[in-house]
Amino acid sequence: MNTPVKTERWSGKIFTGSWVAARGGVAPVLEAATGAALGEVGVASPEDVDAAARSAQAAQKAWAATPFDQRAAIVREAARLLKERAAEFTQWNVRECGSIVPKGEWEVGITHEQMQQAAALAGLPNGMMFPSSVPGRTNLWQRVPLGVVGVIAPWNFPLFLAMRSVAPALALGNAVLLKPDLQSAVTGGALIARLFEDVGLPPGVLQVLPGGPATGDAVVRHPCVNMVSFTGSTAVGRQIGEFCGRALKKVALELGGNNAMIVLDDADLDGASSCAAWGGFLHQGQICMAAGRHLVHRSVADAYAAKLVERAKKLYVGDPHAGPAHLGPLINDRQTERVHRIVTESIAAGATLLAGGTHEGRFYQPTVLSNVAVDMPAFAEEIFGPVAPITVFDTDEEAVALANSSEYGLAAAIHSKSTARALRMASQLKSGMVHINDQPVNCEPQVPFGGMGASGSGGRFGGPASIDEFTQAQWVSVSEKAAQYPF
Known part of the structure; x- marks a missing residue:
């Protein structure tokens, strides 16, 4: 990777189920340490986001209907492939993001663990049964997919902080629009798209749309996006939370800290x-x-x-x-x-x-x-x-x-x-x-992770908390025969 990459399938492209030219043009991939150009990625325009969101909404229905074990198998196979490509992910993390090699290697390892945990979520009990005061009625309370989840990921841990939302959202039956930061669009975007493309994820279920604020804003505001998972600054998180609150759209915010x-x-x-x-x-x-x-x-x-x-x-x-x-x-x-x-x-x-x-x-x-x-x-x-x-x-x-x-x-x-x-x-x-008797930088994928106050909206990532984040509740009652009412 000493010269700019021109032959990679992602070069100058965005991923919408296949690699296509972006209406927003291209952006250089720069080495953090030297500023040298390493390649280029496509920049998704609001029009690209619109097409991707509508495509994802259509693809999600069949994906949600796919048996849970098949969804889990795809996430596990992507995790296996991540391990196989660990050196490539680490090298890009070092050059694109300024990471030292051990940090890049650690990020691959914890992301692999996160993906395995996410795959396991698909096979967990997805609801409860409640008693009923109505004779002959059964009350079921179940978790169902949200639909399309928009994931906006940062540059500092671009692989892990993207995948901790992408993997559980996919395993639980959602489609995903992933918007990586342009400063980490290969490590946290293009290489992730290649993983799922190569393991046979159905087209349209994951779309990777690098870009800046305009791209992120288009993801947040699109009516086909049912949830936004954002990791980044508190200032931007406040804006996203305000819009999602007015739109009655689910949002998970993991923000800054002091x-x-x-x-x-x-x-x-x-x-x-x-x-x-x-x-x-x-x-x-x-x-x-x-x-x-x-x-x-x-x-x-x-x-x-x-x-x-x-x-x-x-x-x-x-x-x-x-x-x-x-x-x-x-x-x-x-x-x-x-x-x-x-x-x-x-x-x-x-x-x-x-x-x-x-x-x-x-x-x-x-x-x-x-x-x-x-x-x-x-x-x-x-x-x-x-x-x-x-x-x-x-x-x-x-x-x-x-x-x-x-x-x-x-x-x-x-x-x-x-x-x-x-x-x-x-x-x-x-x-x-x-x-x-430790330090604050700790994360275990099986343990719910999140902050209070200006550090987040109260949402949690990890373990069983991911089920709550990336699904919604539905009450279904079943009666043996039609109920009779006074009129």
């Missing part, structure tokens, strides 16, 4: 600093669950900071395609400028720079800040970069108040030798996920 890493006075500081480095610097901090605010008891703050600085200074930042690196590039120049603004403005407001704070191009050094106050950008904003801001507290109650002062509520971590103490604190946190 996650608290709470270190109590009895914490194992070696373990806590290791968790902090991983949770704060993995994938350059470009993770919604990243440890964004390090809330540390005053009595151990200096020792914690010293251990975290030591770990940060050992990390190598470089082009992951050129050789091993701990951190790769930030996704684009705009994001690099934003991260540096947050760091420099916080320092100007009184924060102390302990490590990092510099960059060469998109390669930002892992950064540790101390003396961070609540009114500084490094505390208040979701950074989405390799920055660990440290804020001190004196009591457990103060730590909880600091953690809950953010509008976000995605993930949190608590470090303490007392499990009982940490559990008491966890129950007070406004957070959809809390990890004790």
